Amino acid sequence: MVDAYMRAALDEARLGLAEGGIPIGSVLVIDGQIVGRGHNRRVQRHSTILHAEMDALENAGRRRASDYRRAMLSSTLSPCSMCSGAALLYRIPRIVIGENTTFRGPEDYVRSQGVDVSLTADDEAAAACVEVMRRFIAAHPALWNEDIGE
Amino acid sequence: MVDAYMRAALDEARLGLAEGGIPIGSVLVIDGQIVGRGHNRRVQRHSTILHAEMDALENAGRRRASDYRRAMLSSTLSPCSMCSGAALLYRIPRIVIGENTTFRGPEDYVRSQGVDVSLTADDEAAAACVEVMRRFIAAHPALWNEDIGE
Numbered sequence: 001m002v003d004a005y006m007r008a009a010l011d012e013a014r015l016g017l018a019e020g021g022i023p024i025g026s027v028l029v030i031d032g033q034i035v036g037r038g039h040n041r042r043v044q045r046h047s048t049i050l051h052a053e054m055d056a057l058e059n060a061g062r063r064r065a066s067d068y069r070r071a072m073l074s075s076t077l078s079p080c081s082m083c084s085g086a087a088l089l090y091r092i093p094r095i096v097i098g099e100n101t102t103f104r105g106p107e108d109y110v111r112s113q114g115v116d117v118s119l120t121a122d123d124e125a126a127a128a129c130v131e132v133m134r135r136f137i138a139a140h141p142a143l144w145n146e147d148i149g150e
Numbered sequence: 151m152v153d154a155y156m157r158a159a160l161d162e163a164r165l166g167l168a169e170g171g172i173p174i175g176s177v178l179v180i181d182g183q184i185v186g187r188g189h190n191r192r193v194q195r196h197s198t199i200l201h202a203e204m205d206a207l208e209n210a211g212r213r214r215a216s217d218y219r220r221a222m223l224s225s226t227l228s229p230c231s232m233c234s235g236a237a238l239l240y241r242i243p244r245i246v247i248g249e250n251t252t253f254r255g256p257e258d259y260v261r262s263q264g265v266d267v268s269l270t271a272d273d274e275a276a277a278a279c280v281e282v283m284r285r286f287i288a289a290h291p292a293l294w295n296e297d298i299g300e
Contacts, residue, residue, distance in 0.1 A: 062296065063198070065300055080235070085235020088232075090299040146214075
């Protein structure tokens with residue numbers, strides 16, 4: 001089943017890769033519309049906080065609390081503690097993940113806070129999310145470790 | 151007892167207030183030196199992610215994992231889920247808080263992850279942290295609610 005939001009997140013990941021960055025992408029969706037697109041910008045902006053989800057949230061601009069309450073965050077990779085925390089701050093009720101095999105954030109804690117966290121049903125997109133990360137991590141292990149604080 | 155780091159964080163909060171922003175400040179300290187100073191920039195940069203702690207982390211630049219492991223984050227206000235998550239991502243072992251009466255983040259969860267979370271021992275600075283937030287919240291309740299996703 002095609003997950004158009006995950007594919008948009010994957011497009012962001014690939015855009016990041018083409019820029020020489022870490023290939024993780026994310027989109028923020030409200031009422032079926034993508035309102036913010038983002039990708040990891042550690043390399044591009046020399047940033048320690050612009051993970052894909054943070055970039056998508058920032059690019060979505062300042063929104064009403066009621067907007068976040070019906071939003072969904074789609075990410076190619078399982079969100080880390082920082083990005084999970086951002087979703088909790090704004091009480092985003094749903095997170096869809098491309099893959100959580102190359103990295104897994106605190107999904108159980110996020111679920112315990114009432115968030116619906118699930119893997120995409122788009123198997124083709126999921127496989128592409130894993131593939132892009134596996135290749136990147138193999139080629140740039142130090143950069144990847146830096147991004148997850150290891 | 152004077153907590154020079156908390157006073158530096160308070161200076162950041164006041165700088166933010168002077169800019170028309172939300173008066174929350176933070177500093178990142180490594181080996182006794184302040185390596186990043188930050189304050190909330192929601193208003194100034196129209197940002198949804200530049201809370202004080204995020205701004206301090208960003209301003210500290212890209213650091214080695216081993217640097218974060220001996221860092222301390224000092225904040226005028228109890229860190230929210232996002233900022234707490236950022237501290238967990240980088241495994242910052244110690245967080246010192248100016249006050250947690252006007253707002254309280256997930257301190258117990260952060261402690262459960264092994265972080266030493268404590269209130270400053272500088273009573274004068276703590277009182278100033280509360281005072282600046284109380285006045286701000288009373289004057290700008292909508293802006294404050296936006297900042298904490300309410």
